[in-house]
Amino acid sequence: MESIKKRTPARFKQMSIPYLFTLPWIIGFLAFTLGPLIFSLIISFYEWPVVGDKTFIGLANYKEMFTNDPLFWESLGVTMKFAVLFVPLNIIIALLLAMLLNKNVKGSGFFRTAFYLPSVISGVALAMIWSWVFDGEYGILNYILSVFGIEGPKWLISPTWAPVAMVIASLWGQGSMMLIFLAGLKNIPKDMYEASAIDGAGKWKQFTRITLPMLSPTILFNLITTIIAAFQQLTLALVMTGGGPLNSTYFYAMYMYENAFKYSKMGYSSANAWFMFAIVLSLTLIVFKSSSAWVYYEGEMKQGKK
Amino acid sequence: MRKILIYGVLIFFSLLFIAPFFWMITTAVKSPEELYVFPPKWIPSVFHWDNFITAWESQPFNVFLKNSLLVTGLSLVGQLVSSSLVAYGFARFRFKGKDMLFMILLASMMIPWEVTMIPQYMEFNYLGWINTLKPLIIPAWFGSAFFIFLLRQFIMGIPVELEEAARIDGANPIQIFIRLIVPLMTPALILVGVFHFLSSWNDYLGPLIFLNDQSKYTLTLGLSQFRGMFGVDMVSIMAVTFLICIPPLALFFFAQRYIVGGIATTGIKG
Numbered sequence A: 001m002e003s004i005k006k007r008t009p010a011r012f013k014q015m016s017i018p019y020l021f022t023l024p025w026i027i028g029f030l031a032f033t034l035g036p037l038i039f040s041l042i043i044s045f046y047e048w049p050v051v052g053d054k055t056f057i058g059l060a061n062y063k064e065m066f067t068n069d070p071l072f073w074e075s076l077g078v079t080m081k082f083a084v085l086f087v088p089l090n091i092i093i094a095l096l097l098a099m100l101l102n103k104n105v106k107g108s109g110f111f112r113t114a115f116y117l118p119s120v121i122s123g124v125a126l127a128m129i130w131s132w133v134f135d136g137e138y139g140i141l142n143y144i145l146s147v148f149g150i151e152g153p154k155w156l157i158s159p160t161w162a163p164v165a166m167v168i169a170s171l172w173g174q175g176s177m178m179l180i181f182l183a184g185l186k187n188i189p190k191d192m193y194e195a196s197a198i199d200g201a202g203k204w205k206q207f208t209r210i211t212l213p214m215l216s217p218t219i220l221f222n223l224i225t226t227i228i229a230a231f232q233q234l235t236l237a238l239v240m241t242g243g244g245p246l247n248s249t250y251f252y253a254m255y256m257y258e259n260a261f262k263y264s265k266m267g268y269s270s271a272n273a274w275f276m277f278a279i280v281l282s283l284t285l286i287v288f289k290s291s292s293a294w295v296y297y298e299g300e301m302k303q304g305k306k
Numbered sequence B: 001m002r003k004i005l006i007y008g009v010l011i012f013f014s015l016l017f018i019a020p021f022f023w024m025i026t027t028a029v030k031s032p033e034e035l036y037v038f039p040p041k042w043i044p045s046v047f048h049w050d051n052f053i054t055a056w057e058s059q060p061f062n063v064f065l066k067n068s069l070l071v072t073g074l075s076l077v078g079q080l081v082s083s084s085l086v087a088y089g090f091a092r093f094r095f096k097g098k099d100m101l102f103m104i105l106l107a108s109m110m111i112p113w114e115v116t117m118i119p120q121y122m123e124f125n126y127l128g129w130i131n132t133l134k135p136l137i138i139p140a141w142f143g144s145a146f147f148i149f150l151l152r153q154f155i156m157g158i159p160v161e162l163e164e165a166a167r168i169d170g171a172n173p174i175q176i177f178i179r180l181i182v183p184l185m186t187p188a189l190i191l192v193g194v195f196h197f198l199s200s201w202n203d204y205l206g207p208l209i210f211l212n213d214q215s216k217y218t219l220t221l222g223l224s225q226f227r228g229m230f231g232v233d234m235v236s237i238m239a240v241t242f243l244i245c246i247p248p249l250a251l252f253f254f255a256q257r258y259i260v261g262g263i264a265t266t267g268i269k270g
Helices: A008-043 A060-067 A070-101 A108-120 A123-133 A140-147 A162-172 A175-186 A190-198 A203-231 A235-241 A252-261 A266-294 A298-302 B002-028 B050-057 B061-092 B098-108 B113-127 B134-142 B145-156 B161-168 B173-184 B186-202 B205-210 B219-230 B234-266
Strands: none
Touching: A008 A266, A008 B061, A008 B098, A008 B113, A008 B134, A008 B145, A060 A266, A070 A108, A070 A162, A070 A175, A070 A203, A070 A252, A070 B002, A108 A175, A108 B002, A108 B234, A123 A140, A123 A162, A123 A235, A123 B002, A123 B186, A123 B219, A123 B234, A162 A235, A175 A203, A175 B234, A190 A203, A203 A266, A235 A252, A235 B219, A252 A266, A252 B113, A266 B113, B002 B050, B002 B234, B050 B061, B050 B234, B061 B098, B061 B134, B061 B145, B061 B173, B061 B186, B061 B219, B098 B145, B113 B134, B113 B205, B134 B186, B134 B205, B145 B186, B161 B173, B173 B186, B186 B219, B186 B234, B205 B219, B219 B234
């Protein structure tokens, strides 16, 4: 790979080539990611309206956020509640569907397509469709429930049910997780199951002793991405409920969005953003750190750890 | 017996997943009278296909379509060119700081867009890009970390001998990249193209934040505002929603092979 020529201009040209290839990303990263990130940290220490004077106020934005802003805690609570429902349900449903598809059923291509289809459309389209499905009077969901003798709630105008509606609509658009699980399942060697069957292991034992451990790295990955997705929940809330009713779907991302673009508090909103960044980062780290306790990597077996 | 149970569950879930689409389409071709009947009708008695035209023409959706096509098309070209160049740089060259740069690239994928949206807005405002399509196009010309990562993995899988032979024959890196690597990585480029198309066409928050005038709206933004204006005209809303969903759905059917394989190997969020 190294040039034999030692003439300086030629050598310089040779050395600069890799940087020329990677330059677009380096510039883009500085201009559209790192730059904005640092800039937002700086303005989080300011009172920074869109027009008018900017004043340095130190940690006041953060102090205000934690001690004097009920909306901050409320939106954080809404997000947590959503995550608590959404994260496990999402993983369980995706895993269940993937396991069924992995059973060599006829027409698995059709089923796979059906499960993935909602993931390719826009979040706005998804929100529009579900607003109509959830319609309290003429929506199809309550009609189907009524067939079974259940009187459906007025989904999107009930503070109790609106967050649940959000979870349901979000679950619908998560087909990629099923595909990731399916790929993970296909990588588990068949002979492990055969060997355990000979040893007399039942289906449940095979699931808990082979499938889950072998799949744990994939579960870890999906866990992290779903938690992050919960914190990024914005489009659905903006289009379907506008955060209501009674702030029951006022997600953290929406709180941040409104502080910036509705109330023009750029500094304060940047402090919100950094708090979200810190949460996402620490959740990821916690999940990673804990992973050695429950994630099983095949390579470890050879080192005799398991 | 167990087979029947498996099929039962699969059919049940696939109905759940398809029913909302079906409900959207049948609503779109209903008459207003049939919309508000209880029990609701799955199949309308008369199909009003002209609903699509009426709904589309009730707002400047042709303008929104033009904007969406501009944004998606122009950003797509940039994304493919830049991401593949950078990916090649990371895959095939040794240079100072490469490992650190690559670590940064991987780490940058963890940063939620919501965290940078506020300073990005201020930056674009400073540049005078607000209320233009530029913020939705130009960043794509600098590549995106995930696509670079994906393409790099793909290039790493291509045997290096061909390039060495070409180098001995006197080809320079750019020639090697264009003549040799680009044709070989077509499947990966299709995957990146499809994913970029989907995220750009479907993007809502970007247009929402960066665009003000209706004449600049993209389709998703136009659709969301459409609802605010008409409130309850569900027939028109579903008609436009369906039309906007057609390109992603069509693309998915054509490129399904690449998408399913791509997600399986890389674990992308669609």
